[in-house]
Amino acid sequence: MNAYIFPGQGAQFTGMGLDLYEQSKLAQELFEQANHILGFSITDIMFEGSAEDLKETKVTQPAIFLHSVILAKTLGNSFKPDMVAGHSLGEFSALVANGALTFENGLKLVSQRALAMQKACEIKPSTMAAVLGLDDDVVERICKSTEGVVVAANYNCPGQLVISGEIDAINRACETLKEAGARRALVLPVGGAFHSPMMEPAREELAAAIENTTFNKPSCPIYQNVTASAVSDETSIKANLISQLTAPVRWTQSVQQMIADGASLFTEVGPGNVLQGLVKKIDREAQTASASFEGNSL
Known part of the structure; x- marks a missing residue:
């Protein structure tokens, strides 16, 4: 079975999407439509902007979404997913890919999500940290016993977990995690505590x-971050998307469940190959690939 996976924030790079724009009439039309929907020229930033320009949350999230979704649409008849999943932001790309959301509605929601998260980050300083080399339950226990808001946020692969919360609480937790034997406990250069209770204002806004957005019956199940299980009904998809901002990304568990349900090839659609690396760390036998547009349809 073919599983298509879609990356989240952090996968952006300068010049992203330019090759698609230059080679595909469909891609050109969708990028121009995106500029119109967003009310600014995101293509200028994606194609010519600096790494610093691309780091702005209101740009980063729509840019990665556009790269993934437009790439999927240029694959034409060869794009036949049996199941999809996306890491955090990538869940929206996956929902356009399986038909649950239209391109326009997906982009609007991603833009609103980015702005809501930015606002939540400005309410109180917060951050995230990557923890390497400890079992999940040890990290969870230390988060629980640390004073202040600090929670497990991204279960990326065995031995790699990201924690999220208040800056002081994250710093305290990192010290304790190192004492407990973590190979690394490193504060990340991010603007806020994503997938933690500190995103509650953003969750309410996005909810x-x-x-108010129409969701359609998807063409195949999506393995959502919140449940790490196959979801096909629109009501559950919506509820899980709303919960996602304050709940952890269960990527390890999602990939394990997809494999248990018959996934034989994981194809990453969008910038970078981070998810392929995580899939391999979750299951060394798993087959992975990058989606690539090869034809010239101009």
């Missing part, structure tokens, strides 16, 4: 937008 209203999601509730």
Whole structure:
């Protein structure tokens, strides 16, 4: 079975999407439509902007979404997913890929999500840290016993977990995690505590937008971050998307479940190959690939 996976924030790079724009009439039309929907020229930033320009949350999230979704659409008839999943932001790309969301509605929600998260980050300083070399339960226990807000946020692969919360609490937890034998406990250069209770204001804002958006019956199941299980009904998809901002990304568990349900090839659609690396760390036998547009349809 073919599983298609979609990356999240951090996968951006300068010049992203330019090759698609230059080679595909469909890609050109979708990028121009995106500029119109967003009200600014995101293509200028994607194609010519600096790494610093691309780091802005209101740019980063729509840029990665556009790269993934437009690439999927240029694959034409060869794009036949049996199941999809996306890492955090990538969940929105996956929902356009399986038909649950239209391109326009997906982009609008991603833009609203980015702005809501940015606002939540400005309310109180917060951050995230990567923890390497400890079992999940040890990290969870230390988070629980640390004073302040600090939670497990991204279960990326065995031995790699990202924690999220208040800056002081994250720093305290990192010290304790190192003492407990973590190979690394490194504060990340991010603007806020994503996938933690500190995103509650963003969750409330995004909930209203999601509730007012039409979702369609998907062509195949999506393995959502919150449940790490196959979901096919629109009501559950919406509820899980809303919960996602304050709940952990269960990527390890999602990939394990996809394999248990018959996934034989994981194809990453979008910038970078981070997810392929994580899949291999979750299951060394798993087959992975990058989606690539090869034809010239101009």
